[in-house]
Amino acid sequence: MLSFEQALQNLLDAATPPRTQEALPLLQASGRVLAHDVLADLDVPPADNSAMDGYALRVGDLVAGQAQSPILPISQRIPAGSVPLPLQAGTAARIFTGAPIPSGADAVVMQEHCTAEGDAVRVNQLPQAGQNIRRAGEDIARGSTVLQAGVLLGPAELGLAASLGVASLPVWQRLRVAVFFTGDELQAPGLPLAPGQIYNSNRYVLVSQLEALGCSVRDIGSVPDDLAATRAALRRAAEDSDLIITCGGVSVGEEDHVKAALEAEGSLQSWRVAIRPGKPLAFGRVGEVPFIGLPGNPVSSFVTFQMLVRPYLRRLQGMREVLPRRLPMRAAFATKKAVPVREFLRARCNAEGSLELFPQQGSAVLSSCTWAEGLVDKAPDTLIEPGDIVSYIPFGALP
Numbered sequence: 001m002l003s004f005e006q007a008l009q010n011l012l013d014a015a016t017p018p019r020t021q022e023a024l025p026l027l028q029a030s031g032r033v034l035a036h037d038v039l040a041d042l043d044v045p046p047a048d049n050s051a052m053d054g055y056a057l058r059v060g061d062l063v064a065g066q067a068q069s070p071i072l073p074i075s076q077r078i079p080a081g082s083v084p085l086p087l088q089a090g091t092a093a094r095i096f097t098g099a100p101i102p103s104g105a106d107a108v109v110m111q112e113h114c115t116a117e118g119d120a121v122r123v124n125q126l127p128q129a130g131q132n133i134r135r136a137g138e139d140i141a142r143g144s145t146v147l148q149a150g151v152l153l154g155p156a157e158l159g160l161a162a163s164l165g166v167a168s169l170p171v172w173q174r175l176r177v178a179v180f181f182t183g184d185e186l187q188a189p190g191l192p193l194a195p196g197q198i199y200n201s202n203r204y205v206l207v208s209q210l211e212a213l214g215c216s217v218r219d220i221g222s223v224p225d226d227l228a229a230t231r232a233a234l235r236r237a238a239e240d241s242d243l244i245i246t247c248g249g250v251s252v253g254e255e256d257h258v259k260a261a262l263e264a265e266g267s268l269q270s271w272r273v274a275i276r277p278g279k280p281l282a283f284g285r286v287g288e289v290p291f292i293g294l295p296g297n298p299v300s301s302f303v304t305f306q307m308l309v310r311p312y313l314r315r316l317q318g319m320r321e322v323l324p325r326r327l328p329m330r331a332a333f334a335t336k337k338a339v340p341v342r343e344f345l346r347a348r349c350n351a352e353g354s355l356e357l358f359p360q361q362g363s364a365v366l367s368s369c370t371w372a373e374g375l376v377d378k379a380p381d382t383l384i385e386p387g388d389i390v391s392y393i394p395f396g397a398l399p
């Protein structure tokens with residue numbers, strides 16, 4: 001049986017980085033992984049511009065007059081998008097937010113601090129030099145790396161690329177993941193349950209987790225607890241896929257056919273990891289296609305995906321390495337027995353700022369995964385007492 005660390009290391013060592021990339025228009029690149037760094041070939045903003053609607057002026061012209069509320073004639077009007085003339089000495093320019101600063105001006109005074117008087121302006125609150133001016137390049141400096149290869153492109157990244165004038169981005173080809181779900185008892189949501197059936201919830205957890213990571217999923221569907229059917233499903237899953245992930249049928253019962261099917265159609269590299277939930281996790285290959293057999297228990301497949309499959313998928317997709325952020329937090333609970341495997345306990349923070357456990361830590365209790373906000377990572381053969389500091393991994397802190 002592998003330790004958690006061995007299982008994770010095996011997966012990461014086996015993760016071949018992506019090779020094929022494609023250039024996509026920005027809006028089609030959302031949710032994709034950037035294949036190359038993006039460098040700025042211009043300053044953003046390109047030129048000094050006004051942060052406010054007001055008047056561009058030279059502070060020295062205000063002080064020279066020594067008046068409390070000096071008045072300056074208005075020499076030009078600069079809306080955003082226009083090209084200003086150099087500022088005439090002793091005058092002010094009417095200027096609007098985003099408009100370029102005329103050469104010679106060194107501050108913008110907000111119109112709320114002024115009084116317009118015909119074609120002149122009375123300045124009631126003297127500005128500091130540089131005030132309300134957004135300098136060229138203060139957001140992005142020409143030549144700097146704006147986006148790093150491996151980032152999962154979201155709204156802010158697309159906006160930043162657009163602010164540089166970039167219209168398309170190089171992204172890695174989506175990882176093609178084939179999935180199927182084993183179990184005679186499975187019924188699709190929306191259809192009536194026959195006696196003995198349950199709804200196939202794992203499908204929705206797995207497919208949505210894969211899609212959230214930018215994978216393209218081919219769902220082979222539900223497969224009965226039958227060796228020949230499982231072998232046929234493996235063969236189909238291996239066609240045109242970069243990875244196969246199945247749910248169910250990897251434990252020790254006669255109705256669990258995934259391991260035998262894998263040994264018949266490919267190779268079983270390892271089976272069972274010393275963790276709870278998620279112990280009967282299987283790794284292997286079908287031909288050249290890597291295979292992961294997740295356990296059927298809903299929490300087992302959820303937690304093993306989060307803790308082991310995600311880091312693997314991130315590397316397969318060329319995403320930046322990010323370790324799950326662990327927080328040392330105080331436990332407001334006690335565990336009852338020390339088990340010889342590493343445990344990931346579903347927990348969340350209470351009003352006092354310490355951690356509570358979901359009362360049922362069984363691995364078929366899917367409702368715990370909507371109640372919990374993260375996992376307490378508990379070492380083998382240990383107990384946790386109230387007040388202990390534990391290692392807590394918020395779901396949101398999982399890369």
Ligand SMILES: Nc1nc2c(c(=O)[nH]1)N[C@H]1C(S)=C(S)[C@@H](COP(=O)(O)OP(=O)(O)OC[C@H]3O[C@@H](n4cnc5c(N)ncnc54)[C@H](O)[C@@H]3O)O[C@H]1N2
Nearest residue numbers: 181183200201202203248249250251256279295296297300
């Ligand atoms: N004698 C033993 N029995 C079991 C062991 C063991 O070591 N000795 N391991 C237990 C552990 S740990 C786990 S985890 C489960 C995993 O078993 P399988 O991977 O073979 O999963 P199944 O038997 O197919 O199903 C387990 C459980 O989950 C339900 N299930 C399955 N697929 C789905 C799905 N798509 N959606 C919702 N629920 C699903 C299934 O009905 C079963 O209740 O084995 C233990 N047994």
Ligand code: MOO
Nearest residue numbers: 277278279300363
């Ligand atoms: O591996 Mo299991 O998830 O403990 O039920």
Ligand SMILES: [Mg+2]
Nearest residue numbers: 249251253256
């Ligand atoms: Mg089973």
